[in-house]
Amino acid sequence: MSDENPKDYASPACLAAEVAPDYFDPLATDPVAAADAARWRKAARAQLLAARGARDVQATDAAIADQLDRLLAQQFGGGPGLILAAYWPIRGEPDLRPWMARQSAAGLRIALPVVTAPDQPLVFRPWSPDAQMRPGRWNIPEPATTAQVLPQIVLAPTVGWDAGRFRLGYGGGFYDRTLAALRPRPYAVGIGLESGRLPTIYPQPHDAALDLIVTEAGFRP
Template sequence: MTDDKPNPDYASPACMAREIAPDYFDPFARDEIAAKDAARWRKAERARLLAEREGEDAAARQAADRAIAERLDDVLATRFHGRDDLVLAGFWPIRAEVDLRDWMARYSEKGWRIALPVVTAKDQPLIFRPWSPDASMRPGRWNIPEPDTRASVVPQIVLTPLVGWDSARYRMGYGGGFYDRTLAALRPRPYAIGIGLEAGRLRTIYPQAHDVALDLIVTDESSI
């Protein structure tokens, strides 16, 4: 006669969780196997999404930029009631990212204080330096242009570029963790808006304990 009682010492391997359901992972889990499995999955998805994004033609990219800029106009008007006394941190586009430089220039000319993120060191939060269309620029880490000034500001609104994202508003970036670290460190925390393409939507990014959910995500087709 067999014993039908479950073995209390048995548990399914964490790395098999995604075979059961894509949203199985506990975002606060500390299981090293699960974390490594999620990291491998993200690396593959990141490469796929970047290749697709970089394969878009210029006309499609420009159309997406315009659609996102229009949605951001609506967000600032409705959520911030047209205030222009806040510091808004944008980003300099790399690797076929959404290009909001014209949009940022327009808001700078309207009197908004605009800033750009600067990487100071590995595993450190970003700092933000003031920017305007006529600002002197210098090559920063990975040769990404940054304002040529030692001045820094603290933003109340931060735009974060997305490679991938999910409906829980978790973002997948390039893997350095700079934005997660920054949002966790800033007090008060700024209003964080992810900027990306609808094509980057994933069912889940398998969030881990260090991941920080955003307040809003704006794409060329939606705002959630």
């Protein structure tokens, strides 16, 4: 399979047409398979990012916000007093900032992730609609404070996702490291698009499965 021109998302990382998509052993450490998976992910990521612009942004983002309201009501009693880590949208990600502002006004404590160094877990800093912001790593806005909080719920934006609740992100591994490090581990919710569903992302030993995927169409447990 060409690294630059994958035939489709269902193609496994190697021997695409000759094996079942669920053959992949997530505990495998074979370096060749890992390299093949990395190349496949890079190609899939590029295609999914390019396709993001085709959606109805306003309708999709509103639908995801509605699904998150339903999740909070059903599983967290609405969420007042809980700390929820959201994200600042980049590269066409669902924009939940209006929802974050509404939830902040309703008593949910909102935080944003901050990258402090490469290959380190994220830290979470408190956010509110009137919070002072500053440019962080890669110029992504972050709260201009040194305060840190420990969220009970983490929203992790996805480029793609699969039925095992594994997340295809941008390749930095920040959410995987963070979920592995936090104790107690927060409830991790992937925020994705229905069009981002993949048969598998070929999970590696470092990949952390999420607890739930939320898209514009509903919950994907």
